Amino acid sequence: MVDRYFSPEPIQRALARELYAQVKDSPLICPHGHVDPRLFATPDYRFGTPVDLLIIPDHYIFRMLYSQRIPLENLGVPRRDGGWVETDHRKIWQTVCDHWYLFRGTPTGIWLRDELRGVFGIELPINSANAPALYDAIVDRLANPEFQPRRLFERFNIEVLATTDAATDTLEYHRAIRQSGWGGRVIPTFRPDAVVNLDTDGWHEHIEQLSRVSGVTISDYRTYITALEQRRTVFREMGAKATDHAALTAFTESLNDREADTIFQRALKGETTVEDARRFTGHMLIEMARMSSEDGLVMQLHIGSYRDHNPHIFARFGRDKGADIPIRGEFTRNLKPLLDRFGDHDRLTMVLFTLDETTYSRELAPLAGVYPTLRLGPPWWFFDSLNGMNRFFDTVMETAGLYNTAGFNDDTRAYPSIPARHDLWRRASANWLAGLVVRDIITEADASEMIVDLAYRLAKQTYNLEP
Amino acid sequence: MVDRYFSPEPIQRALARELYAQVKDSPLICPHGHVDPRLFATPDYRFGTPVDLLIIPDHYIFRMLYSQRIPLENLGVPRRDGGWVETDHRKIWQTVCDHWYLFRGTPTGIWLRDELRGVFGIELPINSANAPALYDAIVDRLANPEFQPRRLFERFNIEVLATTDAATDTLEYHRAIRQSGWGGRVIPTFRPDAVVNLDTDGWHEHIEQLSRVSGVTISDYRTYITALEQRRTVFREMGAKATDHAALTAFTESLNDREADTIFQRALKGETTVEDARRFTGHMLIEMARMSSEDGLVMQLHIGSYRDHNPHIFARFGRDKGADIPIRGEFTRNLKPLLDRFGDHDRLTMVLFTLDETTYSRELAPLAGVYPTLRLGPPWWFFDSLNGMNRFFDTVMETAGLYNTAGFNDDTRAYPSIPARHDLWRRASANWLAGLVVRDIITEADASEMIVDLAYRLAKQTYNLEP
């Protein structure tokens, strides 16, 4: 277990163990993720049941069970229509444990196992027979004040944790955290997708809310931009270091103000076309790069997720229910209009994430290897796994170089899984470096520097997280 | 040799050996392949010469020789125009052995070697000098009644073997097998491509034949559907558990009956357009899913082969002569219309096969990881190889999970190569699992379950092959 995830070859393994030992206990830098800031707003936040904590919010888990014909209702996933779902959490837990074999060899399976061991100190294997005992053990731990989020934050040794917050968010919980006097560093991230992507469900309401929260009456493209800039300022005042943008493709296109306003006016009237939405998002990515080049917020781009692919799940349970599916990616041509304007900019940093691994060696590594603004984010979503990391190292590093990458982020809503996720990255990194040393590609001295870069420094530096 | 295909690292190798030992002698489940049912219709079927058996029907072998400028005529591949081809099979065999070095490191090379050893008990290396001795040895074996197909079926320990049969097939050989009283389980598979893909050579004749064999006069879309349903019933009565569909792309689209009939009528009149063919196939895939959801036949989809790419080979030698070339694949968008209607269906099982490996981690594994109807088939065609399997394990399993895959099928017309192909899969599986155990990703107990799933249970269960 001490050698988890390392190559079995003894020399490489020994070296990986040494490198890992250097960073095993380094503070965690969490520059991108989806933990709810509410957890930290008051000192006495409690997580609810084991199912509330570990199952209902985790689409990695319930999508897999659904794929094997277990209804989401039986797992307690709330229905949009308020219809029946299982509320007996012991029963749900039993169902999950009965089918735990489905997760053999998956990162989801690994994270939960490592989390139970590492965070909760529970060594029992997850299976049908152990289900009740596991449930009781977790309940027991959660009753202990040591398992309150702030205490875990300290135990996890988190140096900084960034949440992801809508452009329209009032940041009240972030404000509460700051005002509470607690020392944990929790910062927001500016995510304007809902007001930028014209085809978002409820775009009008989001725009109205943006007006309200910014104090800028949005009547046209100009005031819309002003409102966004106002919000970015507020986010920065609350400690934000980055923005985040999701788009189906990396398509970018510069519109002039008149074109942008024409599309925006159509949207206000509810007359958006598919082409409008595509062009407006493409334009706004460039506009966001412009703002970042001015205010210094690091710009994150998550490309390639076809959201809510399964209409039955969406109709019944809503968004983010494990039914987002990647599509093919293209960056060389799509990003060119943005890069033509901002690719060489002094102050801009853009971190790119992909769901199409073929773009790593073909497009992203070559792009990051020449454009000063670009950094490649770590393997995202389905690829945040041992194989995903290995392929990332093998397809990115030779061409982009380690120093055009952005270190790790856990990108999770599952707060207690954070240490397990960083641990996997650190072990995978150590093993990769050990593989380079035993092949005489780098020296041990190089590896000692690089493991700290991978585990700690690159994330901190990319996101300007010096205190 | 006992450790063939395993990692050289001793601990992993030892573990792989143990896991493999558990399934080495398990019965073979062969749910998809192209063995001719005639082989089993009479007890005394004989294979002909070594070249009849091993060379002339094997496009893997002669395409490679052709690529090195050996004319197919010299290999005895029959010409469409009946023109000269070599008929001296000893001479052909010598030519093959003279060029056997071309197959170094290829699965084709491996299968033939393993087949000679395992099935025929011939240890002589394949090369120029040994050619005559090899030929004689094979002739000798084939003269022995032990090498009749039914005897081999028993020796191979085949539990069930599915053939692939046109929708218009009378299934007379299957009927003969059943009536013969022989205990071997050989079942048909319903493959309607020739009547579904409007641009198939001779589509009209196939439709006429479909009318004849089904007893339904096909005059429009409605009667066409009725005839297909009739055939499915007959196939099911003859033991069929599955259908099989090949398409250039995974494009699907629901047409209403009127649209479908309009296209169908144009086809009857010989006025099919390229777009007609594309849309009709896309529609029929959904229609076939509908039928499968009703009659329970597992639906197999083989996507991405550009058939008969080389016009010279096609003109001279016809179809299936090793000149089919893969194209880029797309599933996320293409399959959506089908999945919107049947992706969550209670009774439907769809098994997907791809020739574009990039779709595994990007699209297929995420899709199979959420849609209850989907299973991923094993690596197909060019990817039915050690590297293909390793990449399949590494790109599919973390996201889809083992239990959304369909086990192995040999997909071969080369009957005596069946054990060698299953053996490669079983060894590759054992080695993959051993790699997970030594990295502490799964336990040995997990691996012991998973190896049986991979080698036997998943195929049996996916295709409903319980007796």
Place this chain on the structure above:
Amino acid sequence: MVDRYFSPEPIQRALARELYAQVKDSPLICPHGHVDPRLFATPDYRFGTPVDLLIIPDHYIFRMLYSQRIPLENLGVPRRDGGWVETDHRKIWQTVCDHWYLFRGTPTGIWLRDELRGVFGIELPINSANAPALYDAIVDRLANPEFQPRRLFERFNIEVLATTDAATDTLEYHRAIRQSGWGGRVIPTFRPDAVVNLDTDGWHEHIEQLSRVSGVTISDYRTYITALEQRRTVFREMGAKATDHAALTAFTESLNDREADTIFQRALKGETTVEDARRFTGHMLIEMARMSSEDGLVMQLHIGSYRDHNPHIFARFGRDKGADIPIRGEFTRNLKPLLDRFGDHDRLTMVLFTLDETTYSRELAPLAGVYPTLRLGPPWWFFDSLNGMNRFFDTVMETAGLYNTAGFNDDTRAYPSIPARHDLWRRASANWLAGLVVRDIITEADASEMIVDLAYRLAKQTYNLEP
């Protein structure tokens, strides 16, 4: 160090070492590259400073430094406008050494290190502190007549070196080499891109130059073809064995002479459209295949580089400055028109290179595994690296077979890096073969043949380089 780049597993490593020993000192076959023939035209050519030799011409190096915000001016890269660039080469060298950590784990880093050791005998690590000493040591070596290009040619044991030369090149340096009586074999390669791709900067001037150098007044498509044929004859007389063609995509299309002339006339008038350029290139690839099928020059196709992606770098520094980015590739459909006509031709050999690795297993290996004219070139550009080679072996060889590949070429303008590049290939090849032997896929006897094929014979045979 003796086991550099080999697997750490002892049995595989020992075997790799043995195989490598067989070819370590074999002569270098260099059938494709960009070394300047001027180096060999006179016996006393000198390289200039270490920075002239190693930094300023090497876009692999300065693109990476630029990506980390070091201006190309500071690295001495000449500006198109003649504006200031750093001329203190010691200072440039120091800057490079200060940032050498950026190259950790990259092939660029490896090559320079291996080159300093192997060619210059300098063991000092590259870092800030050692910069002055390194500079002095290189200066010292370069002053020694042993480091003149011809002497290095002999020391490197180069059997033949092909340069790459514009169709309009007078080949005067090649002529000088031949007339000098020196025994080194340096041959030209016919590269007509600048007169074939209508959208090339300065196409008109290139056409005028082609008229001049060929003595054929180019007024229409017919005379244009005649001029090209004339040049090919001259190149062949000067020893050329191959042509080379770069195209953004592999699109091919046969135009009739009238269509081709119409487009050509528009180009002469400066009225070329984007579509014209695309179709004309697509047509000329087929036309070049036609010429090769007649004159026997091996046709090389380099597909997929989006040239000069960064407009700021292009505007300031011009072409070939490390800002070319790959795009997605497609061969199955794009090459079909060419292959329909020449894919089975007796005399034609086409060597394909890709920047989209996904095309290897999906399209290129299947194509090369059936078309007699096709060979696959080694990993190109960003993929000329240990990982690139490993992926090439794993995705190409099972399907194409080793003997449909073209061996290695170094494709470099960095003359002193040639031995390091071949050494990497030879080591990677040995390690790959050792991996096959330890898995009982090939025999040691096979491996002993194959290593010589990989290191020496395949390149020599593919390019018809027998003396």
